[in-house]
Amino acid sequence: MASSSEGGQESRKAIMSFEDTDSFSSFKEPLLSYLHIAVPESEKRISEQISVKDHYVVYLIDTCLWKEDAPVSLEVSASVWRRYSEFELLRNYLLFCYPYIVVAPLPEKRASLGWQKPPDDPFDPDFIDRRRAGLENFLLRVAAHPVLSLDQVFLGFLQKESGWKDTASERDLFSRMDAWFKGLNAAFRIQKPDPRFQEIKAYSQELQGNVGRILDVRGRLSEQLFGIHKYHQNYGRVLSEWSGLEGRLGDALQLMDDDPQSMGHQMDNYSGWIDAALEEEEACMDQLKEYQLYSDALRSVVHKHDALLYQVEKASDDLHQKKKEKHDIANGKVSFFHRLLGSPPMSDSERESRLRAVDRLIEDNKDKEHQAITELESFQELSLMEVDRFHEQKARDVREILLKYINIQISICRKGMTTWKSVRDALDKA
Template structure:
């Protein structure tokens, strides 16, 4: 696979928990690569500190309940010895505002693999977990995902220097006006209008074709992995909960025993604890699933870059085709030979040939059009080459990020599974001691 190697030697830092700690119970698991040394991260620390549920009227004047997220930023300078850190600047953002920021970035930086947002509604979860987008556990996981998105953007060597990104973090009310004033929406519309259902590139770039194919395969593999994990989680949940029946049976049994009663009762308590533990375990596991989901959504970002390159290539080929046609028209006018059937050719046969003056006027107009076409091709070719250069630089950066992140996520997931098994062994060891004392 072409994405398997790491093509960049830039210094990076991976933020990821690789051991089971108490912090995980607070739902603060973030697995992200942050490239230190970029301008924005040198200036400020960024976090999405909390989420809040609110009720208000939407654009069609209907009552709705929605969630807002508190973004905190503070200067990143070190705190003097004995001093206290500066109070953070804060503002609230809705999920839709994060979506608007990402859309702006997609349009403004078509050659960059834009970080994805966390899912709007829960998918690929174990069935006992609520998929409600207002569920507190889901909102908390989305808060972590939104913070991760901001860290991805703020650590990117290009995106971190964007003025709109900075305003998103610092201007609560004026930001929407600023992003609309950029005119990015017009660029979205013009690009969409130029696409057609029959768009086909005659000479596609093999590198981007390979990247697109890899992205499709990676998407399929991660989807399968998430579905398997959800099925396994459902079965593990059932197994743990059935252990609660041990607790009930041991408790009932202890009531009819004298010497064995205390041991059976204690063993039953251990079984009840074991059965109840699965809820927190699987909720914690969802955070590791969210890390895989991020790369599931990243595959669409990769495909987006490939599609944008195809569009530029298509426009270049159409410009070249149009120039060839105009040159052929000029040659036909100059020589009087018609190579292909045309309406104008039929008209001349039916109504007579045009005058020399008319022909010369048309030739002059074609020469001007050919010159403009050649200039347009030069500009489009330069645009295409610049896109390829910038895109491939970002692809190399992404390759290194992907390799590190997925490796750390899988290691952390394995450690969590080992920890879960150790807890199960400990419960049964405790139960064994209870049986020994009977």
């Protein structure tokens, strides 16, 4: 429990340090400056409904106010239990209400890209604890954002037993409909894609692929390293058997096997401490895996932009068609459909009436185009700023993750050197 607390403090410091960057000094101070947030434990529960038992896991969220001048109304301290599905509901709500923001991802619901075979038990304690740490990191990410952190639904999620979910559930429904109808095919119908957002989309795919390959290589290396260390456990047994077959050399081998600092004992130790080292390495890789999941958040911003851009292009096309229709009416042109039906030419009064009707439609389309352009430009300004924010955060975080990983490898090598030096000393004594 102590290690998870220390890890949470490190994550909190890392996330808060981003708020000091000059690029976003105009933002308000985020919630994390006033409120301590932690997810210290999880609990397995059983729900009985009509003789059907449903097993699920809930996570405890503890909050404690450490500044009195918070910009929003908060409880001094609160503790609430939340299911993973409720975290999903919260994130969908944030995606819907703040489509221009790169919303932090949730940890995986099922383990993947690990060096060990994923556990068959969905309630595996080690995986649940890793997910708990990931959920805490998600809350810290949101609480460190100057806009998301002050959302009333998010505040209710942190401290209220009920009330927040009704709003979030309603938003979640619209979020799914919005994503399905507007974002699905918009990119394929855009006439002139924005190169800035095309670049973001391409980068998100490259980020996902590169991080995935790193995790795959690391998984293979860890699997081999684990096997090598475990095989060293056989040295003690082999030395004991060999010593019975030799003369003077056998005495030396026997000493090496019986002494507390002998080769056999050292090999047992060598095969044992690798478990803790790889667990620490796995926690480090979970932090890197977060940025693989961030790729979906980046694409979500691009999809929303494409939907808005499509609305602008559609409004412009409609306006162009109405202007063309007005030009044709003013010049007495008759459409192919009217010629096919043999309709008589328009009278002057009819032409004037149709021109007035088209003028009204043109004004309406101008308003729609202006509104669509305004929404698009506002979205572009905010989303590009948020993407820059993401890149600054990523550069800092990935550097810290890689340094942590390097230090773990150095520690593994040093422990290995210590073990082999002890074996050498045992052989010298023999």
